[in-house]
Each structure stands twice: as C-alpha cells, then as structure tokens.
Amino acid sequence: MSAMPPRPPIAHRWRFFRAGGVDQPRIDGADDLRALPTLDAKLWAALACPVQGLDMAPQTLALLDHDGDGRLRRPEVVAAVQWVCERLRDPGLLWQPGDALPLDALATDGEGQALRTAASALLQRLGRPPTVLAPADVAEPARLFPPDQPNGDGVVPAALAQAIDPDAVPWLERVGAAVGWMPDRSGQQGIDTDALLRCAEAVRAVRAWRAAQPEGVAAVLDAALAALQAVAAKVDDHFVRCQLAAFDARAAIALDVPLEPIQALAATTLAAGQAELVALPLAHVDAEAVLPLTQGLNPAWQAAMARLYADAVLPLLGARDHLSWADWQALRARLADWEAWRAQRPDTPVADWDEALLQAWEAQRVGERLGALIEHDRSAAALAQRLDDLVKLLALRRDLVRLLRNFVNFADFYGAADGLFQCGRLYIDRRECLLCLPVADAAAHAQLAGYSGLYLVYCHCERADQAPQTIVAALTAGDAPDFMVPGRNGVFIDRQGRDWHARVVKVVENPISLRQAFWAPYKRVARLVGEQVRKWAAAREQQVQTGAAQQVEGQAEAAAGAARKEGSATFDIARFAGIFAAIGLALGALGSALVAVVTGFVQLAWWQMPLVVVGVMLLISGPSVLLAWFKLRARNIGPLLDANGWAVNTRARIGPVFGRRLTALAALPEGAERSAADPDASRGLPWGWIIAVAVLALAALGWRLGGWASLAGS
Template sequence: MTSSHTWNFFRAGGFDQVQIDNGADLLALKELDQKLWVALSCPTRGIEFDTHTLDLIDQDRDAHVHANEILGAIAWAGRLLKNPDLLVNGSDHLALADIDDSTEEGQHVLASAQYILKSLGKSHAAEISLADMADIDKFVAGLEFNGDGVIHPSQVGDASLRATIEDIIKCRGSVLDAGGEAGINQEISDAFFSEVAAYSDWLVRGDDDAHVQFLDEKTQAAADAFHAVKDKVNDYFTRCQLAAYDARAAAPLSRSTEDYEHIAAQNLSAQNPDIANFPLATVEPNKPLPLHTGINPAWQSQIEALREQVIVPVFGEKEVLLPSEWVELRAKFAAFEAWQAAKPACSAEKLGNARLREIARSGHKEAIDRLISQDKAVENEVKAIRSVEQLLRYHRDLFKLVNNFVSFRSFYTRRDKALFQLGTLYLDSRSCDLCVRVDDIAKHAEFANMSGLYLAYCECVRKGGAEKMSIAAAFTDGDSDFLMVGRNGIFYDRKGQDWDATIVRILDHPISIRQAFWSPYKKLIKFINEQLEKLAAARAAAADEKLLKAAAESVKPVAEGAPPPTAPKPPFDVGKFAGIFAAIGLALGAIGGVFASIVSGLLGLRIWEIPLAIIGLMLLISGPAMIVAWFKLKKRTLGPILDANGWAINARARINIPFGKTLTQVAYLPEGSHRSQVDPYADQKPVWPYYVLVAGIVAALIALWYMGIFGERPS
C-alpha cells in the first residue's frame, strides 16, 4: 500500500515501529499498511484504559477494539476539530473555538456543548471538560424528550393517558429509556393498539349479532355453565337413547351393582372421581334429565348452574329437561361458539371488555404516537450531546491508545506503562513491571508458554479476600533459585492499591545468562548436598536401629543372681579390614591422581597461563548452558502472553536481554549508602579451610621450586 505521508519509524524489540507524533500522523494511519501495526485487536476489559472510551470505539459491541474501529474514531474526531494536533495533547479540556463548525455535525456538537455549559450555569465558559459531562446521563434523563423514542408514564400529565400507558406496560412489557425508567416505544404501542383494535372489532361483531348474544350481557356466563356440562348431558341423553333402542341396555348403562360395591368401602364425597364417572341420572328409555332430584351428587352444582343461567332464562321454570330442549339449547350456543372460535389473541384481554372498549374509543394511540414522534424529533440534538462527551474522550485518550496499539511506544520507551501492564509485583528482592491480568490461569498458561518468558502466576487478594484477581508476572532478571509455588509477595496495581500475591503456578524458562553460568555448579552442589543428606540420614537410621536393638537386648530376663551376659567380642577380621583399607586407599588414590593431574597440568603452564586455563575450564563447564540460555533469551516474545488475553498481536515483539533487565529490577543499595560490615550474628567460619589453603600454597611453592620455576632445582 502506497502512502503520500512521510513516516518515521523507531526500532525497538527487534522490529520497526511507526512513530506517531502529531495529528497528521494520526489522520494518515488509514494509509499505513496494517502489516506494520503491532496489534490489530485488543479487548475492552482487563487492560488499564478507560472502559467507557473503549466502548465508544467498539462500534460492533463485541468487547474488542479492532484496527478499523481505531481508524473510524480518528477520522470522526479529526472531522470535528479544526486542528488534529489537538488529539496529541491528551487533555480532558477542549476549547469551544477548537470545534470545527463548518459542517452540520460540527454545528450540532458546538451547539450542544454550549447548551450543556448554559445548563450548568457556565454560559460564558470558553471551554468544556469531561468533568462537565460527569452527570451526562442524568442531564439527558432530565430532558422532557431525550431522543430515545421511549415514553414513560411519569412524563405524561394526562391521568387517563398515563393509565393507558401503564396498562400497555402491564400487558406488553416495557423498555428502559435513557434515564433507566420503564416505558414504551413505537413497536410496543403499535402491537398493543393493533391487538386492542382487533379484539374490539370482534366484540362489536358479537354485540351486533342477536344469535350470538341471545342472553345479552348474561350470555357469557350462560355459555360457561352450558359448556361445563355439555359433554356430560350429551352422554346422558345418548345412554337413554340406547335404552330406548334396547331395554336390556338400561341396567348396565346405569352402572352395575359391582360398580357400587367397588366404591362402597371408600370414604365417599361429592368430589369423588369414581362417582363423577357415573351417569348424570339413572338411565331409562327416552327419559328427560331431572333438574332437581335424582342427579348424580358429583354434578349437582353444575346442573343447578345450568338450570339457573340457561334453562330458566330460555324456557322458564322446569322440573326436567327434554331431549328436544337440549338440542335447541345446543343450536342456540352454536353461533356463540363460532364467534368465540374467531376470537383474536389479545394480551390485553385481562383488562376486561369494558376497559378495552374504553381504550379503543379513547384516541390514546394518536396521543402516544405524537409523544413518541416529539421524542424522536430531538434525537439528533441528544446524539450531539452524547457526541460532546465522545469528542472529549477521544481528545484525551486516542493518542495514548494508538501508541499502545499501532506501536508499543509506551512499552518499549519505558516512559509510561503500557495498557496491558497491570502494576508491579514485589517478590524475592525484585520488582516485576510486566504483569498482566489473567482470567483463566490454565488456559492462559497453555498459550503463554510459547513466549519463552519465566512467568509466575499469582492469585492476588485484598480487603480480606473480598477482592480477588489473578496475574501473570514475568521475571526477566536475576535467578529462579527461590521462586516456587506458595511464595508470597505484594502486588501494587496502577492505582497504588496493594494486594497480597501468592505464586500458584510457574512457567519455567531461563531468566538470565548469569543464572545459566552458575547453574552447573549449583546443580553439582545441590547433588552433593542431597547425597550427603541421604548418607547422613542413612547413618542416623542405622545408629537409631543399633540403639533400639541394644535397648531391647538390655531388657531380656536374667537368671536371679547371675551376672548379665556379655556379648562375645568378635575376633579381629584382618581380611575384612584389609579390604576396607584397600578400598579407601584406591578412592583416595583416584581422587589424588585426578587432583595431581590437574595440579601438574596447571604447574606445567606459565604463571600468566594459569588464570586463562581456569577461566577456560569454567567456560567448558558453563558454556553449553550459557549458549542454550542465550538462544532462548533472544527468542523471548511478548505476543503469546497478550494473545492469550484476547489481543491480536501482529508483530514479533521481542524482549531481549537488555530490555528484559529494565522490566525486572534487582535490589541494590541506594547510591551513597554507608554499609557496616560488622554482623554480630554472622556464622562462625571454621579455621581449618585456611590451614588447608596455606598448606596448599606452601605445597605449590615447593612444587614450583622443584620444577625450577624459581631457579635451579636442588640435586
């Protein structure tokens, strides 16, 4: 991708990074090949940056800020400022004169800024700040209309209209307006009134049809009573018709004696389901349905309701219901049932027919539509108010974000902490500045292991465990001798708050060349110590066993008056001790031979060659470990640590040895300090090593004299 802009690059971390210094650099970023960007995406949480600003940049609301969203934010802010260099200042104040009002959008933003200042009693102020926007949500919520298209009951003065809005919320639910109050929008209003209109039309069709409402307002109650027994009455008359067809069917259709015997042992009541399954009355050929006596007890109340609400209003007082009359009743209710089947679904049905008819005639739909339209009419003005806050945040934060995204200038120049640096961990006489937040230690460690960095995962708590978080701290200088799971330290976050930190997991990698140099000797010393400890433990165990055995022997019963038996003294085994002495002699001879070979080899050199030989021997031992460590330290990279946290790192951001030393500081005494060498509790050093050293020097001098180094050797 070609660019008309002249770019400056600086080299850090083993790669070239773009240097962004002014507004022209920011506006030209859209021309810079994104292959040269250090990062292409970063999370909106878990980093040390204003989350509100990140949310404003994150247009697709996926909790990540992408390269194109950065470019969009820069372009938008650049259009609204007369001088794009203002974006470099990082200030939370903006002069009104710096807002570019040559465009319609700029005019809206400037007018909104002036309106906000006027509302705060600062009508003559020449600049606006983020502090002025601290209560922007309350400010917007306090407006009569805030452009969100939501109307809530409290902003409606008319009691009748307010009651309708409350009914809509009760039936159709609500949405929150900009101030957090529950209200309705156009979609909810349209759905509610559409249902009410359809339901009201259905009610009118029923009112206008005399065959439907044949009992006027009592028709619904009558229909309920009719349908409660419809199937049971049909069953009864069908049984009577069967009995008329064949008289033999009357007895079994009325239930047998065995059926009554089956329920006879039960504790019976009218609610017994077995009784309810019996016919309404005894079955006889063409028998009418009795309405007062001879009714199945389980159905007595339902038949009484049918008589009062249906039969009496239609036929008058009757003792029985004839089959023909039942057919007539079914015909009357057929039209009602067809009308009921056509009833539209309506969430507002629970309000009752009278209230629904009232709402349908009220004209409240048009009133609510007008209120919503008035609210939406100020949408641009309110957006402009929001845009004032957005512009102020971009004015303060964009330059810092770009220098932690397009390049890692803040991180590699060490002038400021990077966005991903959570704070500083103090542990093992060191401070670690490369500490990142970790949500899932196991998942993070799986990928971060490829970084080649020595990482200590710590669980941090404060306020007695009320607040918790996990971090990964990189140790890039010193050694790992005393770094282990369970060690405690103190972590200071970017706000200066202290957290108790405990190492819970370690990713072991080389830390420094110095550590690699001494590692063979430390391993040898560790091996010798382990062997000596094992030997001492074995000797102690043998001594304990011998003591216990002797104690056991001493408590054996002894004959009264007899002296205690004494163990026979074993004869001196010359062969055994000769073998032991021979083995010791061979071992000492071998050690002496090796030592003599080394000494003779050194003594065969010139004096100035001896130090070189010693240095060469040490390099021969430590060299391989140092070379391996050097290659690993050169390959250390920041990318996997951040990628494991949701970043998309585009460059091979290396952490070489010199830069690593700046990320971990080892403890040093302050310059100009006075140090006393007197330690009253220092360990008492044994004297014999000095005697051995003096004897060795004397022996070496004698050997040199015999070799003629100091002159002619004596005969």
C-alpha cells in the first residue's frame, strides 16, 4: 500500500466576542498569540496608531516602533508577537500577573537558550540566584553594563581603559576633549572609532602644519605680528596722506590735523582713548613720507606705536627714530609669511598640544592601543545584544497583552472603560467623564471627531509644574449641560493622579440621551419665551427710563405743550371705536379657539383624556426622540480616534448602556440620609393650588358648554 499523504494542519479556531455592535477576536492565551499573524487584517480593530498619547511606557513603544516614525503599525505588532513566541517556552506567561521573568519560562533552544544563559550571568554578577529576572535588575544601565567591562557598543569609557591599559587613560581623555565624547551603554562618556580617526587625522594635520613653520623665533614673531596688526590700518592711512601731500603740496594742509575738531575739544576733559582723538591722523602729514616713532604722535596711538617699536621694529629692523615707507613695507614683508602660516592653523584643540605630545602619539602607538580597546569592547556585542533582548522581553511581558487588547480588539475599552488611548477623567457639571483623549489642535480635531455622533467638550488644561495640554471629553449620559464657551471650568485628573485646571474652549453638540431629546423641544420653547420676555421687559424698562429723563429735563415745557395740545386737539371717537372693535374681535377669536379646544377635550371619556395628552406630547417630542434614537445608535469612537492619528478598522459603537458607564452622573451614596427641607430656599409658586383651580375652571367651563349634559342624563 502507498503511504497516506500527510494531513494538513488544523487551522486555529478563533473565538469572537460581541462589543460595540461588532464581532471582535479574543486574544486570551498562548494559542491565540501564536496564531495572531494568520488573523485576517480586516478583523483587527485598528491597523495603526501613534505612539504619542498612549497609556504605556515610552520605552516599550520605542522598542515596538522599529522604523522610529512615531507610528505603530500592524506588521510591527505581529513582529513583536512572533519575537516573543520564539523566546518563551509558554507565551501564556504574558497573561499571568506580575512583571518578573522566570528563567525557566525561556525556551530551551535557539534564542531562548541564549537569553537564559545571558540572564543567568547577569543575575550571578548582581549576586542573586539565577531563577527570576525582575525589571529592577535591568533598570540602571550601570548595573546592566558595568563601565569597566566590554558591552559591545564600540565606545570605550575611562573605566574600561583603566581595567585593560591604564597608561592609555590620559590619551583617551585627551582624545575625548579634542574631538568630543560619545555616550556609552554604561551611562558614562567614552570614545569610539570615529572619534579616534578624527583625532588621528587632526594630529597628522597639526604635525604637517608645524613642519611648514617659517624660520624665526615663534614668540618674537607672534608678538611682532600682533603689534603690527594693531596699527596697520592707521599707519597705512598716514603714508597715503603723505604721498598725496608729495603729489600736491596744497593737499598737505587739508590732510593734516584739522583745527576745528581740536578747538571743539579744547573746552572738554581729554583722555588718551577718547574717540575724537582716535579718529585724528596718526602724525603730521609730511611730503617726505616718514613716520616718527617716539615724538609727534597722536596721543591716542602712542601706546600702540610704542609696542610696535619694541616688539616689531627693534627686533626685526633695528633701532631708529623714524619709520620710512620702505621700512614699513619691509616690516610687513618680513611678517607676511608668518601671518599666512598662522592663518593655516588647523581648527582643532590638538593644535594646542605641545610638540612632545605630538611626538609621543607616534612613539607610543596611541592610535593602535586605543583601537585595540575599541575592538575589545566590540567583542562583547553578542552578549550585549542578549542583554538588550532581555530588557525588551521584560517590557513586552508587562505591556504586550494590554497593547493587543487595544489594537487587535477593544476589550479593555468595552470591558473596563480603560482603553490605552484614554488619558484620564474630567469632572464637570456634576458628572465624571471617562472617555478623555489628548488633543494637539482642538479646531482641526473637531472637524473629524464631530462625525462620531458624540457630545464633545474640548478643554484647555493647566498645571503649575507641567506644560499646558488640551483634551477632549465625551459626554455620553445625562442631559445637555449649559456650558459657557469659553469659561466653564472643571477638573481633569490624569493617569498619574495629578489634577489639572480645565477650561472649556469648544463644544461639539450631539444628542446625549433619549430623555434629553424628549424634553429638548419644551426647553427650546421655554428658552425662546424667556428670551422674548426678557427683551420685552428690557425694552419697557428703557422706555420708562427715557420717559422719566425727558420729564425731569423739560417739565415746564412739557406742561405748556400739553396745555396747548389739550386746547387744540379733538377726540376722534370713530377712530378709537375701530381700534376697540379690532381688539375685541382678536380676543373673541382667541377665546373661541380656546373654548373649542377645551370643549373637545372635556367631551372625551375619562380614559381618553390621558391618551390625548400623551399623543400631543409624542407629536411634539416624537421627531426629536426618533432623530436622537438613530444618532445614539450610530455613535462611534472611530472618528474620535482617527482624528488623533489612529487607523481604526471597525465601527466601535457606543450604545446608551455603555454610554452610562463612560459618563457617571452625580448620585447620593447608598444608605445616605436626605433632608428635603432647605431653610434658605426661595418659595416657589403653589403649583398644587394652581393645578386644582385650573381643573375646576375647566370642569365649570365644560359644564356650561353642555359637555357634561350627556353624562348627567345617563
């Protein structure tokens, strides 16, 4: 018989739960975790999200964001799941409470075994039994990567050099000071290959520059060049003036020291450094083009010229009283090579090293020794990578399941109203709002978030020790608040338990509940009536004030005018009769309509009356309630998250029942005692008596109209 073909592997049997009006995949154990890469992307709750604004350790998010673009995508989540499953013997450990990593939970082959060996070595170095690795064991870089031991990053700190080649420590410090330090994994500063190469190149450049040094004593030539550069422009100016005077004798007077500025200075207290003196010529203009070095100089320049004579003229040209044009040109030519060489000085601190250090660099093979230290550090790259993997594994052991319960599905949000994207709680208008998200730009966010169908409140939050932030909170239960925008204040409590002063800056209105929708028409009518009454009262008050002011200002004139008008005017009885007739007709029409309504109502059977009242109320409130019912069923958190940069892949609805969990209304504690008496409350209208009188009036009116005749006859 031929062998039976192998049976295809049985696919993972996925389980789903219903939440938010959609089926969401369960991620409850190791089998679900291993099979996650095979789950259809269309069934994921989200396909991408920003790493900012999530309630998760930034270090974990940085480890998951492989490309560092600030967004977490589905392939990166799948890669993290596969990475964990390859290194854990039983990935079900992620669902167990705690954040420690037992070493026996690591796989016994491949990368798992390598991690087990690295963790054992780390725990033994820390003086602990090699059984359980805790986050505290890898929290401090100096404990994870001691500075006196190689860690594989190719950066050598002084402690590592001291442990291997103590004589190289001073050179390492010189290199770091000359070309800059690099951070080591241990937390200390060190040098790497790039720094060493840059320093070696600087040493070669400085040695080549010094080999091209012109002849002469460096100290003498430096002092001479400094003295010459201090007066070069002024000396050139003097010789040009003298050459113009030789060209035309008439120019000598104009180019010499002018008399007017000196006369202006005669009445002032003079000082050698005074700006007016500095601007005067260096010496008197002479057609012979000579410059005195001791006598006849501008007082403002005597000190500088004395340094020129002592540091440049005397050592390079010899003693003399005057400086001719030829002498000046010879002096500048003598220092030109030195000036050009100085200008080519390499721009590096290595140029400050003395010649002995430059020679010792070659003689002691400093570059080779420091390079050997760097290679020795790199030799531990494999072990260091395992330690980094242990840090990553501990972070994912703590946070990966929570990420999946807010990315593959929204189990945390619908199960405990504790989504990864929620940033805290807002207390405002006697309610606690749990659905709060951080917002960068309220105006831009509201354009998309408004399609969620949620009643949204944007708040600017401030705290003394923190930078201001903006949040958006969803009101999903209760009645619509009467917010003053801007200006209504509340308190925001973030995830760390810190309280912020919250001020409402924007509101996106949508239905909150069916009760609110039912009473909304009546509230709008009451608000409209109230506004009209306030306007009428304000207008009447203004008229009264205006009339009173006019009476006070022109009482005498008003009295005389009234007397004249009384004598000349005649009463038009026909005109006023027409007005009274029109008013009577209007009142009669209103009364007839009211009588017709009341008559029809009281003629109904007693059981029909409440049905009519209910029908009228449904006629008024029905459209509003029906519209609100459709909107409440369509409330969706997707646009709210999309406005924050998420790629939500499902219609995650927020129904009325779940909405009451997201927004808690004020309620008295269970078993609390309540006294209805309020001694400071204002007395309201006696509605009981008003209703009783209205009922009696309606009954009397109906009796008169014969509405009760049939009832009495029967």
